[in-house]
Amino acid sequence: MATIRDVARLAGVSVATVSRVINKTDFVNPETAAQVLKAIEQLQYEPNAVARGLAGKKMGIIALILPDILNPFFPALARGVEDEAQKKGLTVILGNSDDLGLKESTYIKDLKKKYVDGFIFASNTIREEDVESLRKEGIPIVLLDRGLNTASCPVIRSNNRAGAKLAVQHLIERGCQKIAHIYGPQEFITARERLLGYEEVVGELEGYSPSLMVSGKFDIESGRQGVEHLLTRHPQIDGIFAGNDLMAIGALKALRERGILVPEQVKVCGFDGISLTEITEPELTTVAQPIYEMGGLAARILLNEIEGGGRENTIIELDVALIPRKSTR
Amino acid sequence: MATIRDVARLAGVSVATVSRVINKTDFVNPETAAQVLKAIEQLQYEPNAVARGLAGKKMGIIALILPDILNPFFPALARGVEDEAQKKGLTVILGNSDDLGLKESTYIKDLKKKYVDGFIFASNTIREEDVESLRKEGIPIVLLDRGLNTASCPVIRSNNRAGAKLAVQHLIERGCQKIAHIYGPQEFITARERLLGYEEVVGELEGYSPSLMVSGKFDIESGRQGVEHLLTRHPQIDGIFAGNDLMAIGALKALRERGILVPEQVKVCGFDGISLTEITEPELTTVAQPIYEMGGLAARILLNEIEGGGRENTIIELDVALIPRKSTR
DNA sequence: CTGAAAGCGCTTACAG
DNA sequence: CTGAAAGCGCTTACAG
Numbered sequence: 001m002a003t004i005r006d007v008a009r010l011a012g013v014s015v016a017t018v019s020r021v022i023n024k025t026d027f028v029n030p031e032t033a034a035q036v037l038k039a040i041e042q043l044q045y046e047p048n049a050v051a052r053g054l055a056g057k058k059m060g061i062i063a064l065i066l067p068d069i070l071n072p073f074f075p076a077l078a079r080g081v082e083d084e085a086q087k088k089g090l091t092v093i094l095g096n097s098d099d100l101g102l103k104e105s106t107y108i109k110d111l112k113k114k115y116v117d118g119f120i121f122a123s124n125t126i127r128e129e130d131v132e133s134l135r136k137e138g139i140p141i142v143l144l145d146r147g148l149n150t151a152s153c154p155v156i157r158s159n160n161r162a163g164a165k166l167a168v169q170h171l172i173e174r175g176c177q178k179i180a181h182i183y184g185p186q187e188f189i190t191a192r193e194r195l196l197g198y199e200e201v202v203g204e205l206e207g208y209s210p211s212l213m214v215s216g217k218f219d220i221e222s223g224r225q226g227v228e229h230l231l232t233r234h235p236q237i238d239g240i241f242a243g244n245d246l247m248a249i250g251a252l253k254a255l256r257e258r259g260i261l262v263p264e265q266v267k268v269c270g271f272d273g274i275s276l277t278e279i280t281e282p283e284l285t286t287v288a289q290p291i292y293e294m295g296g297l298a299a300r301i302l303l304n305e306i307e308g309g310g311r312e313n314t315i316i317e318l319d320v321a322l323i324p325r326k327s328t329r
Numbered sequence: 330m331a332t333i334r335d336v337a338r339l340a341g342v343s344v345a346t347v348s349r350v351i352n353k354t355d356f357v358n359p360e361t362a363a364q365v366l367k368a369i370e371q372l373q374y375e376p377n378a379v380a381r382g383l384a385g386k387k388m389g390i391i392a393l394i395l396p397d398i399l400n401p402f403f404p405a406l407a408r409g410v411e412d413e414a415q416k417k418g419l420t421v422i423l424g425n426s427d428d429l430g431l432k433e434s435t436y437i438k439d440l441k442k443k444y445v446d447g448f449i450f451a452s453n454t455i456r457e458e459d460v461e462s463l464r465k466e467g468i469p470i471v472l473l474d475r476g477l478n479t480a481s482c483p484v485i486r487s488n489n490r491a492g493a494k495l496a497v498q499h500l501i502e503r504g505c506q507k508i509a510h511i512y513g514p515q516e517f518i519t520a521r522e523r524l525l526g527y528e529e530v531v532g533e534l535e536g537y538s539p540s541l542m543v544s545g546k547f548d549i550e551s552g553r554q555g556v557e558h559l560l561t562r563h564p565q566i567d568g569i570f571a572g573n574d575l576m577a578i579g580a581l582k583a584l585r586e587r588g589i590l591v592p593e594q595v596k597v598c599g600f601d602g603i604s605l606t607e608i609t610e611p612e613l614t615t616v617a618q619p620i621y622e623m624g625g626l627a628a629r630i631l632l633n634e635i636e637g638g639g640r641e642n643t644i645i646e647l648d649v650a651l652i653p654r655k656s657t658r
Numbered sequence: 659c660t661g662a663a664a665g666c667g668c669t670t671a672c673a674g
Numbered sequence: 675c676t677g678a679a680a681g682c683g684c685t686t687a688c689a690g
Contacts, residue, residue, distance in 0.1 A: 003667055014677045019669060026670095029675055049442040050388060051667030054379045054682045059388075059443065061422070069407050070604075075398045082398075082425055091439065093390070094423040096411055110420060113378040114388065220608070249608055256610070275399075279549070279578055281585070281610035332683055343661045348685060355686095358659055380683030383666050 002043035011039035022047060059115045062302060065095040065107055066122040072246070072274045073291065077122055077144075080295020088303050090117065101125045108134065118302045120144070124188045140305040142298045145190050154301050155315045156294055160190050160271075163287040163320035164197025167241045167269045170285070174328050176239030176267055178207065182226035182251065184218040184243040191218070194243050194271060212237070216247045223250025231258070238266055239328075245270035245277050245286055252280055252327065267328040273320075282326035289320050331372035340368035351376060388444045391631060394424040394436055395451040401575070401603045402620065406451055406473075409624020417632050419446065430454045437463065447631045449473070453517045469634040471627045474519050483634075484644045485627050489519050489600075492616040492649035493526025496570045496598045499614070503596055503657050505568030507536065511555035511580065513547040513572035520547070523572050523600060541566070545576045552579025560587065567595055574599035574606050574615055581609055581656070596657040602649075611655035618649050 008015040013032055020026045021036045028036075039045070053059035064081050066074045078094060085092050093111065097103040104123060108130055111119070118140035126143065134141050135152055143155045171179050181198045184191030195213070202208055214229045216222035223242055227250070230237055242248035248270030255262050262268055262282055270277060273288025297316070305311045337344045342361055349355045350365045357365075368374070382388035393410050395403045407423060414421050422440065426432045433452060437459055440448070447469035455472065463470050464481055472484045500508050510527045513520030524542070531537055543558045545551035552571055556579070559566055571577035577599030584591055591597055591611055599606060602617025626645070634640045 005667080015668080016670080016678080017676060020676085023669085027675065032676080046438070046442055048383075048667050049439075050379060050383045050444045051682090052669075053443075054377075054383050054667080054684085055669040057682080059379060061443070069398070069404045069411075072401070072404075075401075075404055078398050078423065079425060082423065089439070091422050091424070091436075091443070093420050094407065094411065095420070096408060107420075109375070110378075110418070113375055114382075114390070114420070115379045253608075276605065276608060279582075279605060279609055334683080344684080345662080345686080346660060349660085352685085356659065361660080377683050380666090381685075383668085383683080384685040386666080 001048075002045040004045070004047070006043055007036065007039045007045050010043060011035045053115050057115050058117045058306070060090050061093055061114070061116050062090055062118045062120065062299070062306075063093045063095060063107065063111045063116045064120045064122065065097050065104055065126075067099045067124070068096050069094065072276055073244075073272055074122065076274075076291040077295040080292040080297075081120060081299045082295075084296045084299035084303070090303065097123050097125065099123060099125045101127050105130055112137070112139065117306045118142070120298050120302055121146075122298075140302055140311065142302045144294065144298060145188070153313055154305075154311070156298050156301070157190070157315070157317055158289040158294070158320045159317045160193035160320075161197035161200075163271060163289075163322075164194040164241070165201050166320070166322045167271065167287050168198055168201040170322055170324065170328060171239040171241060171267055171269055172201070172205075174239075174263075174267055177205070178212070178234065178237045179205070179239035179241060180212045180214070180230045180234065180237045182214055182216045182223055182230075182240065182242045182247050184216060184247070186215075188218075191243055198241055209234075216243060216250075218244050218246060220246050220250040220253070223247030224254040225250075227251045227254035240266060240268045242268065242270050245272040245274045245284065248284055248286070248327075249276060249280055252282075252284065262327050263329050269328055273323060277323075277325070280327075282329075285325045285328040286323050287320050288323050290318055294318060330377075331374040333374070333376070335372055336365065336368045336374050339372060340364045382444050386444050387446045387635070389419050390422055390443070390445050391419055391628070391635075392422045392424060392436065392440045392445045392448045393451070394426050394433055394448065394455075396428045396453070397425050398423065401605055402573075402601055403451065405603075405620040406624040409621040409626075410449060410628045411624075413625045413628035413632070419632065426452045426454065428452060428454045430456050434459055441466070441468065446635045447471070449627050449631055450475075451627075469631055469640065471631045473623065473627060474517070482642055483630050483640070485623055485630070486519070486644070486646055487618040487623070487649045488646045489522035489649075490526035490529075492600060492618070492651075493523040493570070494530050495649070495651045496600065496616050497527055497530040499651055499653065499657060500568040500570060500596055500598055501530070501534075503568075503592075505596055506534070507541070507563065507566045508534070508568035508570060509541045509543070509559045509563065509566045511543055511545045511552055511559075511569065511571045511576050513545060513576070515544075517547075520572055527570055538563075545572060545579075547573050547575060549575050549579040549582070552576030553583040554579075556580045556583035569595060569597045571597065571599050574601040574603045574613065577613055577615070577656075578605060578609055581611075581613065591656050592658050598657055602652060606652075606654070609656075611658075614654045614657040615652050616649050617652050619647055623647060 122144040183195040214226045270286040277284035424436045451473040512524040599615040606613035
């Protein structure tokens with residue numbers, strides 16, 4: 001592969017000049033520039049990204065750290081990030097953290113050594129100190145679904161509370177009187193907000209009781225278990241709002257196993273809008289987050305900061321939308 | 330951050346010596362080594378991966394190029410690759426090719442500039458020339474699900490033909506007489522092999538007709554359409570072997586819409602073993618590939634070659650397993 | 659067993 | 675407008 005020296009030699013200029021025309025970092029006499037361009041063309045020269053990275057401390061790579069790509073929420077997010085990154089010629093490193101703070105710290109340490117341009121964390125366990133240390137070194141970072149305690153970097157998330165209210169109101173409109181909630185892990189702000197939205201609407205209903213809320217782990221199995229607990233406590237429930245789609249799917253399974261008809265006897269609504277909701281039977285009503293767009297937006301904000309566009313430590317809440325389907329008909 | 334010079338200075342040795350103890354690349358007097366280690370400890374020194382990459386032409390990154398992470402087949406593959414890569418301290422860059430040869434070529438060009446250590450292609454469209462050019466430059470590469478025309482690098486895939494035979498035999502055992510097949514794009518070797526396996530078994534059946542085969546695109550929608558075509562031609566079919574799980578899911582949908590009972594009237598079997606098959610109603614019988622393991626194996630073979638372990642241009646065919654579920658009960 | 663020096667291929671003040 | 679030179683932080687023959 002040709003190097004910048006080869007180009008310089010062929011064009012009869014210095015490597016500094018070649019560098020300038022490549023990076024448009026300084027004015028160059030149009031004629032010499034033309035010479036250089038010709039030489040580049042002729043040699044099929046492509047700048048070496050690693051040498052450039054070493055000199056500039058940026059490799060043209062962004063890191064996306066998420067809990068687990070096997071969780072059906074994340075592929076769309078990853079795709080959103082990747083598509084946006086590619087438009088700008090950057091590549092993305094993918095890391096699964098399994099929501100383990102240790103794995104995240106390890107990634108941060110490893111990837112700093114690789115001069116990654118920036119980080120996107122779609123992970124609930126990122127440590128405050130890790131965020132701070134990156135900030136201090138001037139490495140841009142964007143967070144998804146994080147608390148507002150730290151306003152030291154941009155945060156992107158959906159309007160979870162409003163979404164939860166949409167879900168519960170929808171169930172009420174469809175005639176539900178006794179609406180239960182299977183909530184996710186309360187260390188996740190998303191889960192907390194959704195629970196709050198649920199309480200806000202349902203608290204005013206007659207016959208409401210806190211025992212209509214059961215905990216789950218945001219996975220299918222815990223959704224199933226949640227239903228079992230609920231049914232022993234409240235056999236008369238006629239609506240279930242699950243804190244995410246996976247738990248809603250588990251709920252659907254449990255109900256079917258017990259011969260309870262959805263939506264005739266119990267209506268079910270999920271949250272997230274992952275594509276799985278289209279293949280259940282009945283198809284699942286859900287509050288859809290713009291997952292792909294969230295990934296894209298996170299990438300755009302990050303890239304903007306990487307390119308020196310300045311940082312805005314805003315919290316951006318995206319709108320969600322209720323998608324009514326058969327499970328609440 | 331401390332550099333190797335800082336360490337050398339503190340330890341009172343040359344940078345060459347420090348490099349040697351870090352990389353265990355040469356014998357170093359145990360006492361000086363201890364000095365160096367102490368200095369490293371004291372300065373919290375971590376070698377800069379980019380500088381190392383520039384010198385050694387390897388960044389400690391492997392590239393995984395797949396068609397689309399949104400396709401539920403690929404997250405498990407990606408996870409298998411990542412877990413294995415991480416064990417060795419490498420990170421993985423993820424690229425979506427959308428099965429477009431152009432995107433793949435672009436990735437290859439970009440990532441070569443970044444001194445990626447090796448490539449894993451889980452993509453059917455990789456060009457022969459691209460493979461060759463990588464080989465020529467000594468960049469290791471492993472292919473998934475590729476033809477055997479090119480024996481210039483290791484190929485990993487499942488035993489697709491045997492799997493198809495398992496599926497069809499299972500349908501026969503369950504009493505099916507008229508078994509249709511929705512096959513995937515024939516430019517994919519996986520789709521071809523599965524079709525061949527189907528023909529092999531079903532060709533001996535009475536009343537078999539080639540019109541029992543209809544084409545699909547490996548997605549849900551085409552599975553649904555496949556069923557519609559089949560039913561107009563052969564209203565009496567009682568078994569369907571879909572070329573992959575997504576098409577099987579589409580088939581399930583189409584059958585339900587027409588009020589045809591599965592498994593009572595028609596039994597359905599898919600292929601791949603993606604997790605979606607557990608949430609359909611009825612749950613889907615499928616031929617499971619060891620997807621996660623395939624990713625892990627691909628990574629291990631690649632890493633072995635990266636570490637100089639030599640290359641074996643073998644084609645490895647992994648066993649598949651039939652998972653009987655309600656859709657064929 | 660260890661060091662001095664060149665090299666990996668760029669970028670970027672500093673001069674002119 | 676352009677060049678010489680230092681620097682980014684390592685590795686690796688080559689001597690000794």
